[in-house]
Amino acid sequence: MCVAIPGKVVEIRDNKAIIDFSGNQVEAYIGLVNVKVGDYALVHAGCVIQTMKQTEAEEIAELMGGLAE
Amino acid sequence: MCVAIPGKVVEIRDNKAIIDFSGNQVEAYIGLVNVKVGDYALVHAGCVIQTMKQTEAEEIAELMGGLAE
Amino acid sequence: MEIKEIIEYLQNYQGPVIRLMEVCGSHTAAISKFGIRDLLSDRIELISGPGCPVCVTPSAYVDRLIELAKEPNTCVATFGDLLRVPGSSKSLSESKADGANAQMVYSPMDILKLAKDNPMTNYVFAAVGFETTAPLYALLIEEAMKQNLSNIRILTALKSMPNVIAYLLRNEAQIDGFLAPGHVCAITGADYFGKLAEEFHIPFAVSGFGDEELVVAIYGLVRMIEQKETGVKNFYPSVVESGGNAVALDKLNTYFEPCTVAWRGMGEIEGSGFCLRKEYAQFDAGSIGLKEDKKKNHACRCGEILMGKAKPTDCPLFARVCNPSNPQGACMVSYEGSCFTAFQTKA
Amino acid sequence: MEIKEIIEYLQNYQGPVIRLMEVCGSHTAAISKFGIRDLLSDRIELISGPGCPVCVTPSAYVDRLIELAKEPNTCVATFGDLLRVPGSSKSLSESKADGANAQMVYSPMDILKLAKDNPMTNYVFAAVGFETTAPLYALLIEEAMKQNLSNIRILTALKSMPNVIAYLLRNEAQIDGFLAPGHVCAITGADYFGKLAEEFHIPFAVSGFGDEELVVAIYGLVRMIEQKETGVKNFYPSVVESGGNAVALDKLNTYFEPCTVAWRGMGEIEGSGFCLRKEYAQFDAGSIGLKEDKKKNHACRCGEILMGKAKPTDCPLFARVCNPSNPQGACMVSYEGSCFTAFQTKA
Amino acid sequence: MEKIIMEHGSGGRATGELIRTIFEDAFSNPVLSQMEDAAVIPGGAQIAMTTDSFVVTPLEFPGGDIGRLCVCGTVNDLLMRGATPKYMTCGFILEEGAEVALLKRLVQSMAQTAREAGVMVVAGDTKVIEGNGGIYINTTGVGIVPTDVDIKAANAKVGDKILVSGTMGDHHATILSSRMNIQNKIVSDNAPLNEMVLQLLEQGIKVHVLRDVTRGGLGTVLKELAQSSHCEFEVEQDLIPVSATVKDFCGLLGLDPLYMGNEGKLVAIVDPEDEAKALEIIRLARYGKDAVTIGTVTAEHPTGNVLLKTHIGGRRSIDILQGEGLPRIC
Amino acid sequence: MEKIIMEHGSGGRATGELIRTIFEDAFSNPVLSQMEDAAVIPGGAQIAMTTDSFVVTPLEFPGGDIGRLCVCGTVNDLLMRGATPKYMTCGFILEEGAEVALLKRLVQSMAQTAREAGVMVVAGDTKVIEGNGGIYINTTGVGIVPTDVDIKAANAKVGDKILVSGTMGDHHATILSSRMNIQNKIVSDNAPLNEMVLQLLEQGIKVHVLRDVTRGGLGTVLKELAQSSHCEFEVEQDLIPVSATVKDFCGLLGLDPLYMGNEGKLVAIVDPEDEAKALEIIRLARYGKDAVTIGTVTAEHPTGNVLLKTHIGGRRSIDILQGEGLPRIC
Ligand code: SF4
Ligand code: SF4
Ligand SMILES: [Mg+2]
Ligand SMILES: [Mg+2]
Ligand SMILES: [Mg+2]
Ligand SMILES: [Mg+2]
Ligand SMILES: [Mg+2]
Ligand SMILES: [Mg+2]
Ligand SMILES: [Mg+2]
Ligand SMILES: [Mg+2]
Ligand SMILES: [Mg+2]
Ligand SMILES: [Mg+2]
Structure with a gap:
């Protein structure tokens, strides 16, 4: 299973980041993605696999527009 | 502690003997003494250390005789 | 369009029957958990595909893990689910009772510390997963080399999405559209499925894992089908970029190469997996040739279910001999397996 | 003479105070268990000597055992009692809680099978004992060589009787006669103590371990003292022959040689122990130089007690700080220790 | 006595010492301190009885510990039948190497929770097994149920x-x-x-x-x-x-x-x-x-x-x- | 199901299956089969209560087994206070790898001994820990003591x-x-x-x-x-x-x-x-x-x-x- 929710990067230590999920802090390797403090990141099995953009709403709206009857 | 009671040799298997103590059978190495089935043997920590002669009564009597007042 | 309107649309859909396949196990689990089937018209069917990494692992792989775990001074580290997958006779978890040394970890990276702290123990990580997880093993090996740890190896059963989908479509799976796995696309980019969409004239919708995200993507697929559109639409743009994650892809390609691997119940599929490149063979715990796939129970229909040709309830063993405490096939093991989720939420 | 008459004699004895020492721990335990003190006139005192192999082991030896037991892949095998003897800070038994691997066995020979079945584990036997037990270790090494077992060693704290008795007598122990240990004599022959008897003009009575055997031997000693006889009398002729056990003595001399060893509370005594000969040094787990004897508690009077200069009840710690659950000295540990037996049977 | 050793399970002096120094104080009540084979206590026309063993790791955790837990588990099971919890027994299985100081804390936590829950610890037992310092606790509870209560x-x-x-x-x-x-x-x-x-x-x-x-x-x-x-x-x-x-x-x-x-x-x-x-x-x-x-x-x-x-x-x-x-x- | 695995201690389906196939049959009685949090049973004015855990190896030995033992131990402790043994709970702690067939034999032996001793098993619990197939059992007993009996x-x-x-x-x-x-x-x-x-x-x-x-x-x-x-x-x-x-x-x-x-x-x-x-x-x-x-x-x-x-x-x-x-x- 892949984590469906993004966490916030609160600290970076060497090759790992501390990532907060509503008060749960986990350590994740950052060798696969460039992250910085403040980013929202997707963590999969102890590694960050992607950062999250905040653009969903518009893009989806646009897509949906194209699909509407 | 050393076993104070002798057991009876009931079987010999290679370098070990089976020795019976009132129904308790233990295996003991016989590398320190020549024993044969039927002997009474003293066992110490899994090894026969001596066989037992049946002559105690007379010898002790003799000894005691010498000590009597 | 409001989510309420979308749901209403899906609920009231009266067109020809539409069969959608989610190829990602996390999608399968989320669809169950959110009760999404209940929101769809009877004419929209959701079918679970071969996207649960645990469910598609052949028995020979599990048998090999057990063999390794029983070797002296060897510890097999793995994700939780895999412990319970039956091999040809037992699971890793059951074999622990026979002296197999297996340990559940949260992350493949956890074995770096274990291996460092216990230099006399050989750690083997059970490296299962798809494009999402494969780069993690690349990172693991990279770190193991950096830290000079010689007591780490992996046993791979890494799978790749496109060729198994092509296999399904070539083998008469009746599917009208695919929910494409959001996290695979996070690594590979959304276009990863473009060639398939084109070749088979079929639509793909990339979806996230939230309830609304899934509903939106399903709606998107239904609309694309109705409008006879093919191609890939990305309904998960916050995470999935067109190019994917270049760093991760680069690491994946550095350590691994495509290869032919066996899928539980389906046999070998060309180019459907990843294997360690020869240069890194010393990290391999014997992954090559683990193709045998002895069914624990011959009546198990996992293979067909993974291909969308049968539903769990079509299997004569379902909820009778086969249940999560006594799984006959891998689909009943993983929390993401079709049979498991069907069992868990059966009315 | 009937046993009843003998007991009567001993009970009614009114002559000068007689102090008899039993130098064998098994005698000490048997005397307690049979309540033999209760059968003697107040003018016949029984004193426990340094004959409990566990009680005379210096703390450095126990510390070394603990060190070995904590080494990876090393198991210390031992007789039960030794597990509880305090070293300079802890016992082997307490150290198990800290990860020391120690196992109680019935016989030194038991480790042959253990070593064979677990070739990756190094077995160290805690080889304590007197002339009775030393030949067993010779047999063990002989068998280990025959069976080609390279994972067996011993840590020796082997003691020999004559020189420690001479040491006592030279250091003003007030003793009028010795109960000589029957099983030592079974190996060495009764004459083993002849030279001592002669040199110090003191009688020895070789005794078995039964209640009547002990009473008879004590009577024998009392009579010899009254009659001012010295020499060695053998009250255990069924087991003890004059030449002893030639096979055992031969093996003892093949593998071991006399050496100077340390006795708990008494220090080093020349020629009072046995060590492996150089030819068999590979079987030694580091026995040389284990002389340090740190008291766990400075008030402990074990040393004097072992020499017959003090009684357990003379020790300020006895039955207060020091008891079998929390022994301060080795004499409180072994079931054969003077302090233990005094504690166990105290009114 | 820093760590539990096999002897603490012997049933002899060491077991007695462990009981005196750890358990007696914490649970002190007239029934328990009789140290009899069985506690004899006032009963009731209808009683409830439940048992649970607790094998949690870690033994201490944010908000509680196995000591509090093993009282709560048993007391709550009695309550769920409408019973008023009255008596509790506890059976400790200690692995060799268990820290005595930790055991003391856990037992004190048990005692405090028992007071809070109004149950009296009336009997106990301690056994020692080989292992690595683990602690397992069984608690069994008895409560009194009013005859008109029927919750199930x-x-x-x-x-x-x-x-x-x-x-x-x-x-x-x-x-x-x-x-x-x-x-x-x-x-x-x-x-x-x-x-x-x-x-x-x-x-x-x-x-x-x-x-x-x-x-x-x-x-x-x-x-x-x-x-x-x-x-x-x-x-x-x-x-x-x-x-x-x-x-x-x-x-x-x-x-x-x-x-x-x-x-x-x-x-x-x-x-x-x-x-x-x-x-x-x-x-x-x-x-x-x-x-x-x-x-x-x-x-x-x-x-x-x-x-x-x-x-x-x-x-x-x-x-x-x-x-x-x-x-x-x- | 040949050997005990961690899942048998989950509290979910596997635990239920274990209880059904091993315990229910052996101990079957109306109180236990309610499978409630606590058993509700008739009491008495004065009750006796005792607990013991059993950690013996070997689990089966000439003349008996841990199953018979754990009933005898608890029943006898009640009797020693002049109580008539009535109810018993049992708490199993199973090490991973324990043989299910062995467990079955032990439980049947318990049940037979309980019948011999006239006690009813009214509540039970099963936990699974890591290990090598060991089995530990806690039994807690309740008996009724006539008010004129005073044995101590x-x-x-x-x-x-x-x-x-x-x-x-x-x-x-x-x-x-x-x-x-x-x-x-x-x-x-x-x-x-x-x-x-x-x-x-x-x-x-x-x-x-x-x-x-x-x-x-x-x-x-x-x-x-x-x-x-x-x-x-x-x-x-x-x-x-x-x-x-x-x-x-x-x-x-x-x-x-x-x-x-x-x-x-x-x-x-x-x-x-x-x-x-x-x-x-x-x-x-x-x-x-x-x-x-x-x-x-x-x-x-x-x-x-x-x-x-x-x-x-x-x-x-x-x-x-x-x-x-x-x-x-x-
Ligand atoms: S229900 Fe069980 S046996 Fe049937 S297909 Fe699913 S996993 Fe296989
Ligand atoms: S009572 Fe204890 S402290 Fe005193 S001499 Fe004996 S062993 Fe030493
Ligand atoms: Mg009793
Ligand atoms: Mg309960
Ligand atoms: Mg409960
Ligand atoms: Mg008890
Ligand atoms: Mg253990
Ligand atoms: Mg409950
Ligand atoms: Mg009891
Ligand atoms: Mg009892
Ligand atoms: Mg329970
Ligand atoms: Mg364990």
């Missing part, structure tokens, strides 16, 4: 309201956080629920069913109750209280809060007339401030069914916990 | 006779024989002593003290009773029944039969008037044929003392077991 799983009736006394999953999430090394502020909810239960009974609430939500979680409990009562329950996901941190914690490990255990929460199924009053009573009682209604007993059902209405409006049946409830990671 | 350790009086119900050391020697690999025909005496105890009470014997001779052996029991009663006991070694095989077994390992445990023998301290009748009752009862008088309560004594007259006529004080009771070999 089979008693749910159509129309009844289904209440929970607070947020789900806190204990389980606490334990897993420690094990998986995830930092958060979640604390265990381990608590004895005497006050809320005895108040419900005293104030005459028509309580049909009580069940504490432990191993297996709310999902398992609801399904079992539905099975016993031959009813269908309908509960609403959005009404089930779960703290934001526990929710995301579950998300992280792929766990479902529905299957996460508590150690101080209960489900009460009450007559619909009494719903409001019952909620008020529970909310006023210690450990009950977040009590809410989560659903209704909607119908009879031959084999028992639980329907969950999800946030997005879907409906699914929920079953008892399958598998081990292990974190899913991949 | 403090009640020995000067002049009372000290009886034992049979040969000493059989159980302990059985277990050690297995562990030390010594072949013999010794079998454990594990047995529930209901018949002899309830007959003594029914027939109006003035029983002052009862104590089953378990861990620590007769020496420990006598010393503890002397301490509680502030009396001096005098017992005669030659009167203490020990079988020839057990005697030599002890000799071999340097053990004293006085400190060897049993699991189906008791010490009874009775009014001297009733000595003969008490002996007769015990001898006629199951498991009591070798009952004998071994001594007398001779005097008051501030701290309690036990004098043993040895075979050869010596006298010594005996104390509770020191150390672990390990075999002495050298």
Whole structure:
């Protein structure tokens, strides 16, 4: 299973980041993605696999527009 | 502690003997003494250390005789 | 369009029957958990595909893990689910009772510390997963080399999405559209499925894992089908970029190469997996040739279910001999397996 | 003479105070268990000597055992009692809680099978004992060589009787006669103590371990003292022959040689122990130089007690700080220790 | 005496010393200090009896420890039958190497929780096994049940309201956080629920069913109750209280809060007339401030069914916990 | 399901399956099969309660097994207070890898012994821990005590006779024989002593003290009773029944039969008037044929003392077991 929710990067230590999920802090390797403090990141099995953009709403709206009857 | 009671040799298997103590059978190495089935043997920590002669009564009597007042 | 309107649309859909396949196990689990089937018209069917990494692992792989775990001074580290997958006779978890040394970890990276702290123990990580997880093993090996740890190896059963989908479509799976796995696309980019969409004239919708995200993507697929559109639409743009994650892809390609691997119940599929490149063979715990796939129970229909040709309830063993405490096939093991989720939420 | 008459004699004895020492721990335990003190006139005192192999082991030896037991892949095998003897800070038994691997066995020979079945584990036997037990270790090494077992060693704290008795007598122990240990004599022959008897003009009575055997031997000693006889009398002729056990003595001399060893509370005594000969040094787990004897508690009077200069009840710690659950000295540990037996049977 | 050694299980002097220095003080009462083979105590016409063993790691965790836990577990099981908890026995199985100082803390925590819950520890036992310092505790409880009280799983009736006394999953999430090394502020909810239960009974609430939500979680409990009562329950996901941190914690490990255990929460199924009053009573009682209604007993059902209405409006049946409830990671 | 795995302790489906296939059948009774949090059962004005955990290896031994043992231990402790054993709970802690077939045998043995002893198993619990197939069982018992019965350790009086119900050391020697690999025909005496105890009470014997001779052996029991009663006991070694095989077994390992445990023998301290009748009752009862008088309560004594007259006529004080009771070999 892949984590469906993004966490916030609160600290970076060497090759790992501390990532907060509503008060749960986990350590994740950052060798696969460039992250910085403040980013929202997707963590999969102890590694960050992607950062999250905040653009969903518009893009989806646009897509949906194209699909509407 | 050393076993104070002798057991009876009931079987010999290679370098070990089976020795019976009132129904308790233990295996003991016989590398320190020549024993044969039927002997009474003293066992110490899994090894026969001596066989037992049946002559105690007379010898002790003799000894005691010498000590009597 | 409001989510309420979308749901209403899906609920009231009266067109020809539409069969959608989610190829990602996390999608399968989320669809169950959110009760999404209940929101769809009877004419929209959701079918679970071969996207649960645990469910598609052949028995020979599990048998090999057990063999390794029983070797002296060897510890097999793995994700939780895999412990319970039956091999040809037992699971890793059951074999622990026979002296197999297996340990559940949260992350493949956890074995770096274990291996460092216990230099006399050989750690083997059970490296299962798809494009999402494969780069993690690349990172693991990279770190193991950096830290000079010689007591780490992996046993791979890494799978790749496109060729198994092509296999399904070539083998008469009746599917009208695919929910494409959001996290695979996070690594590979959304276009990863473009060639398939084109070749088979079929639509793909990339979806996230939230309830609304899934509903939106399903709606998107239904609309694309109705409008006879093919191609890939990305309904998960916050995470999935067109190019994917270049760093991760680069690491994946550095350590691994495509290869032919066996899928539980389906046999070998060309180019459907990843294997360690020869240069890194010393990290391999014997992954090559683990193709045998002895069914624990011959009546198990996992293979067909993974291909969308049968539903769990079509299997004569379902909820009778086969249940999560006594799984006959891998689909009943993983929390993401079709049979498991069907069992868990059966009315 | 009937046993009843003998007991009567001993009970009614009114002559000068007689102090008899039993130098064998098994005698000490048997005397307690049979309540033999209760059968003697107040003018016949029984004193426990340094004959409990566990009680005379210096703390450095126990510390070394603990060190070995904590080494990876090393198991210390031992007789039960030794597990509880305090070293300079802890016992082997307490150290198990800290990860020391120690196992109680019935016989030194038991480790042959253990070593064979677990070739990756190094077995160290805690080889304590007197002339009775030393030949067993010779047999063990002989068998280990025959069976080609390279994972067996011993840590020796082997003691020999004559020189420690001479040491006592030279250091003003007030003793009028010795109960000589029957099983030592079974190996060495009764004459083993002849030279001592002669040199110090003191009688020895070789005794078995039964209640009547002990009473008879004590009577024998009392009579010899009254009659001012010295020499060695053998009250255990069924087991003890004059030449002893030639096979055992031969093996003892093949593998071991006399050496100077340390006795708990008494220090080093020349020629009072046995060590492996150089030819068999590979079987030694580091026995040389284990002389340090740190008291766990400075008030402990074990040393004097072992020499017959003090009684357990003379020790300020006895039955207060020091008891079998929390022994301060080795004499409180072994079931054969003077302090233990005094504690166990105290009114 | 720093660590437990085999001798502490001998039944002889060392066992006695352990009992005197650790247990006697903490639990001191006239019955226990007789040190008899069995405690003799006043009884009652109808008694309740329950047993549980506790094998949790870590032994101490945020918000509690195995000592508090093993009292709460047993006291709560008695309460769930409408019994007033009275007596408790405890059986310790200690692994060689267990820290004596830790044991002392745990026993003191037990004693304090027993006082809070009004139970007297009347008998105990200690055994030592080989191992690596683990501590396992069995507690068995006896309570007195008034003859007119009849609370059991089979008693749910159509129309009844289904209440929970607070947020789900806190204990389980606490334990897993420690094990998986995830930092958060979640604390265990381990608590004895005497006050809320005895108040419900005293104030005459028509309580049909009580069940504490432990191993297996709310999902398992609801399904079992539905099975016993031959009813269908309908509960609403959005009404089930779960703290934001526990929710995301579950998300992280792929766990479902529905299957996460508590150690101080209960489900009460009450007559619909009494719903409001019952909620008020529970909310006023210690450990009950977040009590809410989560659903209704909607119908009879031959084999028992639980329907969950999800946030997005879907409906699914929920079953008892399958598998081990292990974190899913991949 | 051949071996126990962690999942059997989940509290979910696998635990349920284990309970159904192993426990339910064996213990079947209406109370247990309700599967409630706590069993609700008829009580009595005065109840007795006791607990013990059982950690014996091997799990099966000549003459018995841990299943029979754990019932006898708890039933006997209740009887020693003059209680009629009524209810029992059992808490299983299973190590991963435990053989299910073995568990089944043990549970069936428990059930059979419970039937023999007239106790009903009313609640149970199962937990699984990591390990190597070990099985640990806690049993807790409740019995009903008539209000006029007052049997306890403090009640020995000067002049009372000290009886034992049979040969000493059989159980302990059985277990050690297995562990030390010594072949013999010794079998454990594990047995529930209901018949002899309830007959003594029914027939109006003035029983002052009862104590089953378990861990620590007769020496420990006598010393503890002397301490509680502030009396001096005098017992005669030659009167203490020990079988020839057990005697030599002890000799071999340097053990004293006085400190060897049993699991189906008791010490009874009775009014001297009733000595003969008490002996007769015990001898006629199951498991009591070798009952004998071994001594007398001779005097008051501030701290309690036990004098043993040895075979050869010596006298010594005996104390509770020191150390672990390990075999002495050298
Ligand atoms: S129900 Fe079980 S046996 Fe049937 S297909 Fe699914 S996993 Fe296989
Ligand atoms: S009583 Fe204890 S401290 Fe005193 S001499 Fe004996 S062993 Fe040493
Ligand atoms: Mg008892
Ligand atoms: Mg309970
Ligand atoms: Mg419970
Ligand atoms: Mg007990
Ligand atoms: Mg263990
Ligand atoms: Mg409960
Ligand atoms: Mg008890
Ligand atoms: Mg008991
Ligand atoms: Mg329970
Ligand atoms: Mg273990």
